[in-house]
Amino acid sequence: MIVLFIIVIVPMIFLWYVGFTDYDLGKGWDQRHSVGFSNYVRLFSGEDRDFWPAVLTTLIFLASTVSLEFVIGLGVAMLFNRKIAAKAVWMAFLIIPLTITPAVIGLMWKLMYNTEYGVLNFLLNFISAKVNWLGPQSALLSIIIVDVWQWAPFVALMLYAGLQAISTEPYESAVIDGASSLQIFRFITLPLLKPMIIVALLLRSIDALRIFDTVYVLTKGGPGNLTELLSLHVYRVGFEHTGWIGRSSSVAIVLLILATIITTIFMRVVNIARPAAVANKIEERSG
Amino acid sequence: MTSEARRRTTVRILKRVGLYLGLVVVVVAFAFPFYWMVATSIKTRIDTINPAKWIFSPTLENLTLVFAKRNFLMYLRNSLVTVVSTTLLSLALALPAAYAFARFRFKGKENVAFTVLSLRMLPAMCVVLPYFLLGRFIGILDTSLILIIVYMSFNIPFAIWMLRGFIEDIPIDLEEAAWIDGCTLTRSLFRVIIPLIAPGLAATAIFIVIQSWNEFALALFLTSFQARTLPTMSTMFLSVTGIVWGEMASVGVLTTLPVLIFSLVIQKYMIRGLTFGAIKG
Numbered sequence: 066m067i068v069l070f071i072i073v074i075v076p077m078i079f080l081w082y083v084g085f086t087d088y089d090l091g092k093g094w095d096q097r098h099s100v101g102f103s104n105y106v107r108l109f110s111g112e113d114r115d116f117w118p119a120v121l122t123t124l125i126f127l128a129s130t131v132s133l134e135f136v137i138g139l140g141v142a143m144l145f146n147r148k149i150a151a152k153a154v155w156m157a158f159l160i161i162p163l164t165i166t167p168a169v170i171g172l173m174w175k176l177m178y179n180t181e182y183g184v185l186n187f188l189l190n191f192i193s194a195k196v197n198w199l200g201p202q203s204a205l206l207s208i209i210i211v212d213v214w215q216w217a218p219f220v221a222l223m224l225y226a227g228l229q230a231i232s233t234e235p236y237e238s239a240v241i242d243g244a245s246s247l248q249i250f251r252f253i254t255l256p257l258l259k260p261m262i263i264v265a266l267l268l269r270s271i272d273a274l275r276i277f278d279t280v281y282v283l284t285k286g287g288p289g290n291l292t293e294l295l296s297l298h299v300y301r302v303g304f305e306h307t308g309w310i311g312r313s314s315s316v317a318i319v320l321l322i323l324a325t326i327i328t329t330i331f332m333r334v335v336n337i338a339r340p341a342a343v344a345n346k347i348e349e350r351s352g
Numbered sequence: 353m354t355s356e357a358r359r360r361t362t363v364r365i366l367k368r369v370g371l372y373l374g375l376v377v378v379v380v381a382f383a384f385p386f387y388w389m390v391a392t393s394i395k396t397r398i399d400t401i402n403p404a405k406w407i408f409s410p411t412l413e414n415l416t417l418v419f420a421k422r423n424f425l426m427y428l429r430n431s432l433v434t435v436v437s438t439t440l441l442s443l444a445l446a447l448p449a450a451y452a453f454a455r456f457r458f459k460g461k462e463n464v465a466f467t468v469l470s471l472r473m474l475p476a477m478c479v480v481l482p483y484f485l486l487g488r489f490i491g492i493l494d495t496s497l498i499l500i501i502v503y504m505s506f507n508i509p510f511a512i513w514m515l516r517g518f519i520e521d522i523p524i525d526l527e528e529a530a531w532i533d534g535c536t537l538t539r540s541l542f543r544v545i546i547p548l549i550a551p552g553l554a555a556t557a558i559f560i561v562i563q564s565w566n567e568f569a570l571a572l573f574l575t576s577f578q579a580r581t582l583p584t585m586s587t588m589f590l591s592v593t594g595i596v597w598g599e600m601a602s603v604g605v606l607t608t609l610p611v612l613i614f615s616l617v618i619q620k621y622m623i624r625g626l627t628f629g630a631i632k633g
Contacts, residue, residue: 144378182400282586297477304573324473
């Protein structure tokens with residue numbers, strides 16, 4: 066625990082401190098000045114012209130990836146929730162996107178997105194379409210597609226586990242009562258799956274804020290600032306060209322606060338679920 | 353067979369066919385990009401810019417080039433050093449803490465536990481700045497040491513949560529029996545707990561290996577040449593002009609192959625790992 070404190074908490078305090086200075090990588094550490102809240106004022110007043118667009122891009126990215134992953138994940142989970150021959154083999158394919166090195170996923174899609182030689186445009190050629198995937202029109206859509214490809218299996222696996230845990234009893238009585246399959250889905254499956262859905266979506270939201278690798282490899286936040294998520298903005302202000310560590314730190318703090326908010330909600334949800342799970346186990350044992 | 357029964361059989365068969373068709377679509381969608389990368393890695397340079405060529409004669413020239421020209425072995429060595437040290441140190445430090453969270457009662461236990469877990473959720477770009485500056489002051493930038501320290505910072509919380517869950521799964525009676533027989537706490541930890549959670553311990557270790565192996569952002573900014581790890585090799589291929597697709601794909605394949613194999617080993621624990629032990633799928 067002490068080790069954890071030293072290697073995590075100390076750097077965090079340091080980050081807060083740097084966020085209040087005008088430290089610049091090009092200058093010496095002793096030339097920094099404490100500037101109070103002016104880094105933050107600059108951000109929120111719109112003087113840093115890329116900050117609000119970055120927030121907006123992050124929100125669009127978060128909302129669209131999380132919802133698409135949920136829909137596709139649920140569909141795949143329902144598909145797998147049947148009797149299937151050699152199910153483990155089928156499911157193994159879902160794990161591929163989850164464990165491949167994210168930076169390599171970036172490379173992989175770069176290969177497929179290429180306008181002239183990429184396989185996606187080659188396939189689209191059959192319907193006489195051509196998309197400049199990483200160009201200004203569709204760059205954001207392209208990174209959303211990559212993220213959905215990478216993480217929809219995660220949602221699917223979680224929801225599948227949730228579906229498997231539901232007992233057959235409510236379904237049997239519903240069938241006896243003559244419920245349609247749509248009604249069964251709406252009034253039995255979804256409510257019983259709700260805790261799992263919430264946990265999955267919160268985890269995905271946290272990760273959508275954390276994402277860096279794939280976007281960096283695919284677009285570096287470009288073209289222009291069209292795919293510049295907050296984490297990419299931290300990078301650009303702090304490392305690329307400028308080296309304004311002080312200002313970059315203040316963006317990092319904003320990102321940190323956002324992530325902490327979602328994390329806290331996540332903790333609350335899991336915390337409610339956990340004692341219940343423990344109680345269930347005790348019941349099982351005594352029963 | 354009546355016509356009604358025959359109709360039902362047909363419907364059932366159609367449903368099965370539809371199901372497997374759906375499965376095939378899903379599997380192709382998730383596996384195709386990976387297949388494409390593997391295929392590109394063994395295509396000749398001319399074939400890589402011709403997506404229409406589905407059947408091609410494979411070549412190993414890209415793989416050889418990656419080893420000869422791109423200094424692949426140095427990156428591999430750095431990755432191995434970083435990953436192995438991170439895994440061993442994280443497990444060693446996390447195990448006692450996990451045991452304490454699982455077995456002892458103390459005030460605010462859950463709050464402390466969740467604070468620990470929240471450390472795992474920090475965006476990499478938030479922590480990279482302070483680590484970069486502190487590393488610069490101490491002078492350990494571009495060494496495997498700083499990567500190991502930083503990777504421990506998110507793997508220890510993860511390991512604590514995973515191991516805690518596995519320890520809680522073991523009935524406390526077993527330990528009590530050992531204590532009655534005169535075992536000390538440390539001894540029972542080694543003689544009772546560790547053998548019983550061995551599969552869980554192995555799964556946790558593999559997760560730490562995968563997470564540290566795949567980490568990119570921190571490795572990119574905290575190292576510059578000496579200590580670079582495999583994922584950072586992808587930055588070699590970022591410029592738009594003159595990308596050598598075959599070599600790029602080879603680097604990708606070589607980097608991901610170990611984690612893919614590992615991940616299939618722990619398929620059973622996948623959900624548990626991805627949710628930090630919150631859900632025991």
